[in-house]
């Protein structure tokens with residue numbers, strides 16, 4: 001079925017447009033494959049760059065961001081590139097200090113804790129504050145030279161609120177939740193500011209060459225179904241509505257499988273799922289049209305290669321060979337050997353579904 005027709009035609013110049021055709025609902029010769037967080041972390045060439053440049057230097061220097069983006073294309077053979085950047089460039093552009101501590105993760109020394117803290121942040125001019133991302137997209141597009149499509153991305157407003165309020169990573173983000181539950185008016189004002197910034201940001205990513213945009217709601221699964229609707233999905237809905245006629249869109253809300261029906265109703269072309277739901281149940285909940293992306297357990301890439309091959313084959317069979325983008329159910333882990341990542345990708349590429 002071709003549910004979505006009003007999408008860009010840039011695929012005409014691409015040598016490999018499998019993922020674009022899949023997202024448009026077309027039948028393809030095989031399942032496309034990429035891996036969340038494929039740029040960085042586990043790649044030796046990335047780890048070498050880490051010794052020379054700080055994290056935000058790597059993000060803010062288009063030549064470095066482009067080089068890192070291309071590494072998994074050249075070295076692992078994925079069917080799409082995702083621009084090297086981070087979801088935390090948005091809180092930074094809105095005026096919060098964001099640090100990335102080696103081995104510890106994100107740290108925001110002056111987080112948002114009350115309504116008056118919103119006076120310290122603003123909705124930025126994205127050209128002015130995030131121009132380096134658009135430069136990196138343009139340079140990457142040029143260097144890719146049509147080999148594979150390019151994915152842009154942003155964090156979902158709820159996941160960004162988590163870091164902007166909690167000030168650091170957390171398993172539960174209870175300070176962020178407490179902010180939402182005790183100061184709902186301020187929380188919704190913040191979520192709307194993030195949403196407005198994100199829409200402007202993703203529109204510029206599309207102008208700079210992103211063929212697909214993915215929204216990462218890494219912490220969506222921390223909320224009850226009702227709170228997910230109220231605090232997260234209603235803002236994701238605004239973002240998808242603003243983008244879906246201009247670009248192919250994927251929404252990945254980790255752990256929020258209970259809301260697949262609502263996520264499909266946003267009109268997003270693709271929905272990411274993690275490994276805690278079967279492909280059959282996800283399909284039943286999301287309906288017949290939307291493309292599903294996932295859902296290999298990233299830790300399983302630590303298993304021996306023959307186990308990876310067997311389990312990936314089982315996953316592909318369970319998705320049924322159509323309307324599926326093969327991916328992990330969350331980001332690749334830093335300790336995955338590169339040949340295991342390659343085994344994942346090659347198993348998908350060699351698989352042919354028997355109808």
Ligand code: CP3
Nearest residue numbers: 036037038039040041082083084085086087105216218331
């Ligand atoms: O997919 C890609 O490879 C593109 C680049 C990318 C990064 N971060 C680079 C990065 C993407 C898409 C992200 C998204 C991101 N960033 C998310 C959503 C996806 C997810 O995994 O849940 C989140 C929650 C963040 C916030 C963030 N940035 C954290 C928690 C950390 C530290 C720990 C970690 O995840 O590695 C970062 C730093 C970061 N962003 C690194 C990379 C390669 C690691 C820094 C380093 O090793 O140099």
